[in-house]
Amino acid sequence: MLGKSLASPLLTFYSTVGICSFPDSVSAAPNVNVRNYVPLDVFGGPRITTFASRRWELHSTAEIQDAVLSVEDKKRWESCTQALAAIGVTNEAAEKTLGKAFGQIHSPYWGEERKKEVPRIEVVNEILNYLKGLGLTDDDLGKLLKKFPEVLGCSLENELKTNVQILEKQWGIKGKSLRNLLLRNPKALGYNVDCKGDCMAQCTRCWARF
Template sequence: MSAFTVSASALTGVRAPSGAAPSRRSAATPLRLGAIRQSPRGGTVQPRALPAGVLEKLAKMPQDDMASWESCKMLVVDLGLDDEAAEKCLVKAFGWGAQNYWRQSKVEEVPDVDQVEARIAYLVEIGIPEDQIGEKVLSKVSEILGCDTELLAANVAHIEKNYFMKRNTKSFTNYIARVPQVLGNNIDCVGDCAGDCKRCWARC
């Protein structure tokens, strides 16, 4: 069973009741964004390569939010991205940077561990190998990690109906690897451009 198999409640983004077993990443030690950190091998690790404005905002997070951020970052690291790439992935996925993808629909959102785990689990469920999610999906379109599972599911259904490819098949997996942005689409201009090209089916 995949490490990202989760319950149905997690797929809806609903938090577990008080007293439930915590996520395997919920106890991650929060780190100060952009700070000089000690390397496990000695010496120091330089500040993370994020824009100064983003670093400043993240550094002001409450401790609980920072812990959630670090836990989600480690989930992304587990998918094969390095520490810096995982940090940049979260910045894009949750609206802490430019808004050319989210267009103000997601602004400086603190990622929720349960929801991130559920989205990763869904990608595995539809046939994307766990060890390819980082390289084939998130490194190309990080924002997919910020899309609700309902949108991901709707787009998979659209692909199956209109592109005649079924989930958990080689052709489907190859298609997602080639154009992962389809998982986050939310518009189909059909020749009448709405100016939201990053999320339009006309590009796919």
């Protein structure tokens, strides 16, 4: 009876969304790669994979938009996703990028201080154009946003431009060297504190990480 109960529609459903359990024995399925399976938790239920969690994260952002944003706000959001699409960012990646940049998806970079807001196309375009002015191509911007989506929510004047000046004047990093640095470590654009060895508990935004 127990063996039959395991082959339930519920288990079949889990398998369709990337959730599964170990087979009763490896020998019973010699061609199965065990790494493709997720072990059962202490209660006997399957664990949710990282992929499934990420999908939930993205869907939850869409649900927030549908439930909270006004018609006008949705238009603003859509115009920003189109601006990212123009540089080759997929719609799914654009939703995630904007969500993290403007507080719709939690980001360790902001901690708990970032309030949810709807992005404005003027702000997004200003930052994208500024980064292009530093020698970054559309392909470069896609890579940079993947590593540091929060850059779109940073202050252009007080963070991006200020930090580029610091990199140029204090470190002598400019031109091609600056481009290479930003592709390698784009979070340098968002550093806005320097603990100088005396931790201020803002490590994700501190020059000590540079």
